[in-house]
Amino acid sequence: MFTTTFNRIIKHSLIAFWRNIWVSLATVLVMVLSLFIVGSLILSHAILVAILQGIQEKVDITVYFIPEAPEEEIFGLRDTITKLDEVKKIEYVSREQALTAFQDRYRENALIVRSLEELDDNPLGASLNITSFHPSQYESIARFLEAGKFSIVDKINYRQNQKVIDRLSFILDASRNVGVGISLVLAGIAFLVAFNTIRMAIFTAREEIGVMRLVGASNWYVRAPFLVSGVLYGVIASILTLFVFWPLLLWLAPKGRLYLGGIDIAQYFLANVFQFFLILFAVGILVGVVSSLIATRRYLKV
Amino acid sequence: MIYFDNVSKIYAKDAIALEGVTFSIEPNEFVSLVGKSGAGKSTLIKLLLAEEKPTSGHVYLESLDVHTLSRDELPFIRRRIGTVFQDFRLLASKTAYENVAFAMEAAGRTDEEIEADVPQVLALVGLQEKAHQFPFQLSGGEKQRVGIARAIVNRPDIVVADEPTGNLDPQNSWDIIKLLGKINELSTTVMLATHDKMIIDAIGRRVVTLENGRMIRDEKRGKYIL
Numbered sequence A: 001m002f003t004t005t006f007n008r009i010i011k012h013s014l015i016a017f018w019r020n021i022w023v024s025l026a027t028v029l030v031m032v033l034s035l036f037i038v039g040s041l042i043l044s045h046a047i048l049v050a051i052l053q054g055i056q057e058k059v060d061i062t063v064y065f066i067p068e069a070p071e072e073e074i075f076g077l078r079d080t081i082t083k084l085d086e087v088k089k090i091e092y093v094s095r096e097q098a099l100t101a102f103q104d105r106y107r108e109n110a111l112i113v114r115s116l117e118e119l120d121d122n123p124l125g126a127s128l129n130i131t132s133f134h135p136s137q138y139e140s141i142a143r144f145l146e147a148g149k150f151s152i153v154d155k156i157n158y159r160q161n162q163k164v165i166d167r168l169s170f171i172l173d174a175s176r177n178v179g180v181g182i183s184l185v186l187a188g189i190a191f192l193v194a195f196n197t198i199r200m201a202i203f204t205a206r207e208e209i210g211v212m213r214l215v216g217a218s219n220w221y222v223r224a225p226f227l228v229s230g231v232l233y234g235v236i237a238s239i240l241t242l243f244v245f246w247p248l249l250l251w252l253a254p255k256g257r258l259y260l261g262g263i264d265i266a267q268y269f270l271a272n273v274f275q276f277f278l279i280l281f282a283v284g285i286l287v288g289v290v291s292s293l294i295a296t297r298r299y300l301k302v
Numbered sequence B: 001m002i003y004f005d006n007v008s009k010i011y012a013k014d015a016i017a018l019e020g021v022t023f024s025i026e027p028n029e030f031v032s033l034v035g036k037s038g039a040g041k042s043t044l045i046k047l048l049l050a051e052e053k054p055t056s057g058h059v060y061l062e063s064l065d066v067h068t069l070s071r072d073e074l075p076f077i078r079r080r081i082g083t084v085f086q087d088f089r090l091l092a093s094k095t096a097y098e099n100v101a102f103a104m105e106a107a108g109r110t111d112e113e114i115e116a117d118v119p120q121v122l123a124l125v126g127l128q129e130k131a132h133q134f135p136f137q138l139s140g141g142e143k144q145r146v147g148i149a150r151a152i153v154n155r156p157d158i159v160v161a162d163e164p165t166g167n168l169d170p171q172n173s174w175d176i177i178k179l180l181g182k183i184n185e186l187s188t189t190v191m192l193a194t195h196d197k198m199i200i201d202a203i204g205r206r207v208v209t210l211e212n213g214r215m216i217r218d219e220k221r222g223k224y225i226l
Helices: A002-019 A022-058 A071-082 A095-105 A110-118 A135-149 A160-202 A206-214 A221-261 A265-271 A273-299 B041-049 B075-079 B096-106 B113-122 B140-152 B170-185 B197-203
Strands: A061-065 A087-093 A126-130 A154-155 B002-012 B015-025 B030-032 B056-061 B083-086 B158-162 B187-195 B206-211 B215-220
Touching: A002 A022, A002 A221, A022 A160, A022 A221, A022 A265, A061 A160, A071 A087, A071 A126, A071 A135, A087 A095, A087 A154, A095 A110, A110 B113, A135 A160, A160 A206, A160 A221, A160 A273, A206 A221, A206 A273, A206 B140, A221 A265, A221 A273, A265 A273, A273 B158, B015 B041, B015 B056, B015 B187, B015 B215, B030 B041, B030 B170, B030 B197, B041 B056, B041 B113, B041 B158, B041 B187, B075 B083, B096 B113, B113 B140, B140 B158, B140 B170, B158 B170, B170 B187, B170 B197, B197 B215
Parallel strands: B030 B187, B030 B206, B083 B158, B158 B187
Antiparallel strands: A061 A126, A061 A154, A087 A126, B002 B015, B002 B056, B206 B215
16 A cells, blocks of 8 residues: 555656646756755855965964074974974974075076175075964964074064964954855755745645645645655756756866966866765755645645 | 534624534435525535534534544545535646546555546546546536546545536536436435525425525425525
C-alpha cells in the first residue's frame, strides 16, 4: 500500500509539473535567480576572505638593528619574540641580504651605486620582519619591543605606520561584518522571492486542494504532490544554477585576476564545485519544501 | 442514518443561516431539500460534510457526531458520502478519468480496482468516450456527470447533491436527476438540495422545505410549495 501511494504521489507531481509547464518553468527560473544570489554570496565571501588575508599578510612590523649589533644578540631577541602569542611569523634579514636587496632595488640609479662603492663597509643593519595573526596585535608587539629598551635596536617602523595599520585593522573588521550582514539580508530576500513564487503556484490550486479534501483525501495525500514538486523545483534549479556559474566564472576569472590580486575564482570554484553544488542543492530543496508546506497549510483547513 | 439534531448556524447576529433544524434521513431514502436561495440548504450540506461547524446542535451519521472528528479522521466519513456540487468542482488539471480515479486513490483503493471500476462508472454516466478529456473540454452537463461518477465510484452509503442542476439546461437537468434516481434504486441514500420546482414536483418523493433557516415542512410525498 505504501509503495502504491508513494508511486501515485510521484506520478501526480510529475504530471502536474508537466501539465503546468509554464508555471513550473517560471518557478524554476525564479529559484535559479535566488540560488544564483546565494551562490554569489558564497563566492564573494570566499573572495573577500582571500583578499583580506592577502592584505593582512602584507602588514608587518620591522625591527631595524644598528649595523654593529652582534648576530647572537639579534637571534636571542628573535627567540624571545617568537615566544609571544601574537607572533605568527618572524623573518630574519641579515646585513648582507639587506645590502643585496638594496643594490637590486637601485641598480638603475648610478648615483646610489657609486656612493655604495665609495663606502668601505656595509652601511645597512640587519632587521626582523614580524607578522602577527591580526593587525590589532602589532600594538602590543611594538610596546613589548619598546619597553625592553634593547640597545641594539635602531628603530621600529611600527610607530611610523601605526595610523595606517590601525585604519586597516578597522576596515578589515568592518568589511567582514558588513559582508555577513549584507549576505544575510540578500539571502533573506532571495528566500522570500522563491517562497512567494511557489506560494503563487500553489495559490492557483487552492480550490482543488479544498475539493480533494471534500472527496475524502487525507491531508498528506493532498499535500505530498506539492512537496514533491517543491523538491523538483529545488533540484532542477540547483543544477541549472551550477551550469550558469560554470561558464560565467571561466569567463570572469581572467578579468578578476587583475583586480583581485592573484585570486583565481574559477580555480576556487572548480576546487569546491561539489561542496558548492551541495549547498545550492540543499538550499533549493529546503526552500521548495518549506514554501510548499507553508503554502498548502492555509488551503487544507477544509 | 443521518440525523440533524436541533442544528443552528449563525455567522453573525444578522446572518442566521440555520435555526433549530431537526430531522432524520433513513437508509435508502430519496430526500429533496427545497427552499429559496439563502434558505440554508447549502449550509446544511456543509455541516453534514463537516466543511463547517454548527453554532449549536449536532449532526450524526449513524451514531457518530461528525463534528467530534479530527481533521485526520474526516476523510473516512467523507468517503462514505459522495458529493455533487452545483459548480462541479472538478480538478481542472486532471482528465475526467483521473478525476474519478482520484476519489478511489484517496480512499486507498488498489490500481486493479481503479482500472476496473472507473471505466464502468464512466459508462454508467455515459461518458466512456470522453474519459481522457479535461474539464474545460466538457460541456456543463458532461462535467456534472463526471461529478456524479466521482461521487458514486467509492460506492458510498449516501450521495449528497447540492443544486446539481443549478448550472444546467432542462434537458441536462433531467439526465442528472434520472441518474440520481438510478443511484437511489441501487440502494444508496440520496439527499438533493434544489430550488427547481419542476424537478421536485416530478420526483414525488420526500421533501423537506426550509425558509429563512427554519424547517417549515416535511412531507413524505411532497411538492414544491413556498
